[in-house]
Amino acid sequence: MSSSESRTTFLTCLLWRRNKVSSLLGLILISFITLSSCTEDKWTVDVSEMTLPTDFSVRNFNWEIQHLSENDSSSLIQLRHNYKLFLTDYCEDILKIGSSQSIETIDKLNEFVAHPDTRETLLAIDSTSGDPEFLRGVSLDLENGFKRLHVFMPNVKIPEVIWMNSGFNFAVYPRDEFVAVGLEWFLGPEHPILKLLPPDRFPKYQQLRMHPDLMAADAMKGWMLVHFINRGYTGEKCVDDILYWGKVLWLLGKCMPEQFEHVLMDWTPEDLEWAKANERAIWLELQPANVLFETNRTVFHRWLTDGPFTKFGSIPQESPDRLGVWMGLRIVKNFMDQNPETSAEQLFSETDYIPFLKSYRPER
Known part of the structure; x- marks a missing residue:
């Protein structure tokens, strides 16, 4: 039982035992209930009519790399222009295929997309976590979540959300500027493709968490863990x-x-x-x-x-x-x-x- 519930129960029992309500106790009870309501309202935000200072951005990088032109340096230039730091992270840290500045990167991205394992994963994504209607719902959940965060912490800069296929390397890849979500990590724990994953890297307990219903909360949680790391966290003990x-x-x-x-x-x-x-x-x-x-x-x-x-x-x-x-x-x-x-x-x-x-x- 919480402290507020305990105090309310105590006052209720006291009034019942005395079989009368003095004006003073009545005022205390009313004031306590009012204070509790105000405290709760502090964290209750109606986001239906609310807008963020800047547009909430959600982009589907997973779709874009499936439609790259072969041997076309202009495609890579456009990707670098659109995704900047994320493209660097995607090539050099997530997939580890080399520098995002290299002209060979376009070929390596196309090779990744064309690989039979990737093609099978992309088909699985399209019918589950990457379904457009499902992604609209997750996007709305994230937008509303960041709207509330903006109310609680107005100075926090809201990140961009990026959908990706990480090759089963990262479920969530957060930076201050963006949070990238590996759609293949949220296919559903019973999806047949998960049975093809090496069990030493993807044990059963982990597969049980690869549920699409966890995607919105996991994405925002991952970003928060990175964003707030410099606010009062020492990590010594x-x-x-x-x-x-x-x-x-x-x-x-x-x-x-x-x-x-x-x-x-x-x-x-x-x-x-x-x-x-x-x-x-x-x-x-x-x-x-x-x-x-x-x-x-x-x-x-x-x-x-x-x-x-x-x-x-x-x-x-x-x-x-x-x-x-x-x-x-x-x-x-x-x-x-x-x-x-x-x-x-x-x-x-x-x-x-x-x-x-x-x-x-x-x-x-």
């Missing part, structure tokens, strides 16, 4: 990473209120229920000083990395992975519930972990 993840997921939930908590976590509903039912036990594993303030990243990343379960201490294999991320969300939620005057800017600027830890109490 386990608690630093846990709270940073918690801040990002808490804000993501406010920007995308229509998304369920398990979607924000890339979990199943059952994963979330397990975490909630075992929150106190998880906290008992995490709270010792030698765990919470661990500086060995190899050790504390067990709380944060993808896997079949969270591999730490006595946490059982029935657990979902990344329980440290979820605990970060729980801690930040407690802090924000108890400090409703705190803005999103202040949340990310706060570097002291003590106020967060003091505010947290496990529910179960």
